[in-house]
Amino acid sequence: MKNNLFTAGLLVIKNNKLLLAYSTNKQCFYLPGGKVNDGETTEKALCREIAEELNLQLVEAELEFYTHITAPAYGEREGIIMEQDCFVISRNVNPVAASEIGELRYFTLQEYLQQPTTAPGAVMILQQLTTAGLIQD
Numbered sequence: 001m002k003n004n005l006f007t008a009g010l011l012v013i014k015n016n017k018l019l020l021a022y023s024t025n026k027q028c029f030y031l032p033g034g035k036v037n038d039g040e041t042t043e044k045a046l047c048r049e050i051a052e053e054l055n056l057q058l059v060e061a062e063l064e065f066y067t068h069i070t071a072p073a074y075g076e077r078e079g080i081i082m083e084q085d086c087f088v089i090s091r092n093v094n095p096v097a098a099s100e101i102g103e104l105r106y107f108t109l110q111e112y113l114q115q116p117t118t119a120p121g122a123v124m125i126l127q128q129l130t131t132a133g134l135i136q137d
Contacts, residue, residue: 005073007084008046009033010054011066011125012093016136017106018126019095021053024102026075029112030119031086032095032104042085054095054104063087067128074119082121108136 009031012019020029034049036042043060050056066086073082097104109126112118129135 003079003081005076005080005082006036006042007034007082008036008042008049009084009086009121009125010046010050010058011086011088011129012095013088013129013134014106016134017108017111018129018135019104019106020112020122021097021101022103022105023075023100025100026119028074028117028119029103029105029107029115030074030122031084031125032101033084043087046085046087050095052099053097053101054093055098056093056095058089062089062091064090067125069121069124069128071120071124074121084121086125110137 010033021032022029033046036045043063047058050058066088069084071082073080109130130137
């Protein structure tokens with residue numbers, strides 16, 4: 001039984017806040033990115049997902065691994081664990097919501113916790129970035 005969901009997420013930090021994407025399918029803001037297909041690297045999956053969701057063309061070489069998080073997978077059946085490699089890019093980007101993404105917004109941890117629904121993985125990465133001083137509290 002496969003209970004792990006392998007994903008890749010993009011960390012875009014601007015003005016001490018983290019970019020999150022609102023999924024109209026899951027009715028929640030979460031880290032831009034998505035599932036890794038069989039035979040794909042997490043970097044390749046992230047480039048594909050970001051092109052679909054944010055209308056941004058990224059190349060694998062510009063992705064810098066930041067951390068790996070493990071959290072309950074939001075919007076999946078109970079017991080599914082999300083394994084997510086998180087990457088940062090150093091250049092400025094201008095993401096545009098596309099596909100199932102209804103809105104893009106930058107959050108601090110406290111701002112995100114005030115949302116009606118939160119994804120465990122997004123909370124976890126916001127906590128890590130706040131502790132590291134990369135986003136403000």
